[in-house]
Amino acid sequence: MKKLLVMMLAMCMLAGVAFAAGPSIDLKTASWDSVVAAAKAEGSVTFYAWYFPDYFKEAAADFEKQYGIKANVIIGDQTANFNKAIAEKDMQTGTIDTMIVGGQWVKTTTDLNLFYGPIRNILPDASKFLTNSWELQEGVLINGYLAPFHRNQPGILYDPDRVKDPPQTWTELVAWINAHPMEFGFCDPSKGGSGQSFVHTAIGALAGGLDKYKGDKELVPAKVANWDLVWKWFNDNKDKMTITVSNNDSIIRMNGGEISMTVAWDDNVKDMISKGNLFKRAKMYIPKMGLAGGGDTLGVLKNAPHKAAALVWINFIQSKEQQLKKFQMVGAYPARTDMTIEGTLLTEEDRKNNAIPWFPAPYKDFMIKEFVKNVLMK
């Protein structure tokens, strides 16, 4: 009996080791064909997202058809997805293979060392994406651990029936806000990237430009010393603006007529129009004062049970066909640079001239915390 128990325990341990070890090949050095073969042997992939259920469900069907690998798509909530990934971080084998990494989670997840990688050198189409998008996301160095899969960009969304001459510069925007109290909205930066982008622009306009932060790896206190001017401006004008609770809330409030101009993500806007949640007459542009954009990325969890399948899934989502399909279905702008797209909400000219990069992550973190402390809590 004792012998039997010892044998069973040994078998369980062996099975555990084999299961946790994942594919028998070294994914970082193996050929792509071997990765695909390993993925097929794994048989399935579990992917966590929090938006575009329609696109991802269709992509999962296409993926299964092409590779014979079952893609289990779970559409959850952004925060809940990351809480789950973090809760499972110390488990030898987790339950998530790959997930979308939203801009505001890049720093936290990178600091926690949550993802497997670097995956850039494994994926065959990596060179078709901007080099910078593999290295830096939202001001955080990602060193090829996270894969870009769409480029989204905040812009100013407005109702052309109520806004005849939308502002381009900071001075014009301030004048417009003064002339139309409460009609301009932006999202609480601790709740959504579009709000962060707006506050980032405000810092550039009110605290001496954004160039001085370039290349800083740590926050330099002297450079943020005059940010109190920014918080003062927000406090002085708080009663003339509407601070919303999420990216989508800004759009919903505009649809309901509460505000007539807001900062919003281009893909969010297209998605909301296609689902009947925003009027079709809505227009959008990137103002000359500039707004920082980005794009969500995909990561493979370090303790993913199906790492090879996760890599094949990411490669599939990055493929030309899927990038195009995603744009056609939900309006998310492709991250690939080797394809041209028509019918975008924001013009190519706007993207080229007025989309600006983020300042480094330590400043962004500081900006969000200080905004909450100095504006929202006052």
Added chain:
Amino acid sequence: MAATKQKNLWYVRQARRKRRFTTLLTVFFILVQVIWVGVPIFMTVLWSLVDPSHPWSFPNILPEKLSWGQWIYVFKYTNILRALKTSYTLAPCAVLLSFLFSLPTAYVLGRKQIPGKKFFQTIVLLPIIMPGMVVALFLSRVFNAFGLAQNFFGLVLAHTLMGLPYMIRVLTTSFEAIPQDVIDAAENLGANTFVKIKDIFLPMVRPGLLAGMIFAFTTSIEEFNLTFIIGTPTFETIPTILYSFLGYNFIRTNASVVALIMMIPNIIMLFAVENFLKSDYLSASLGKL
């Protein structure tokens, strides 16, 4: 004679005043119900029927065109059917287990004098006082360690834990309300423990039990955090779908559809349970019926 007439007139006036007051109260009640319950449900139904190609936007008071487009979208692109099946299998199991766990606890807290009784009564409420995600994150470690994550029994246990505080609290109050003289009288007439449970305790706590069941059932149906952390990807429940439309990525039309899907069976259950609540043993025991 005149005095009697005067008195009768006074009674008639009083009756009229009472009737007017009752009518006023009824109108007020209906008004509150319409504003509090009717309008949100009506708006949810309307939003769930907004045609995707005809947005319901300012300045339109009502949607331009209604269609089943949003419903078709939810059924086509989410795992709602799988979630419905899981939710409505999970909830009855969790209610049953909550009942079994809470009955002895509630009996002791309601009928026995034990040291630290108030403390225990407060402690059992902790899971509902603490933020859901905090409870979920801590409990998930325990569930993972005991191999209870990603399996149905683990989920039943998790939902039971979330429903227990309600069940224990309501049942404790029911046990406390049973008059001691009824129990004494039964004992004097020779009732043994089994008879006391069957003829006194169970009938008298039944309204409380049913109320506790409703709480435990709706808690299970609405539970998101723990289910998401320890249940997905193997199991999805209705709130895991609802939160994808209601959380960070708020899409009102789709959220309305899922909310209605979640609400309709609950309303049917509430009406069904209401029938059981009608026979009030407690009032009968006190001679109030």
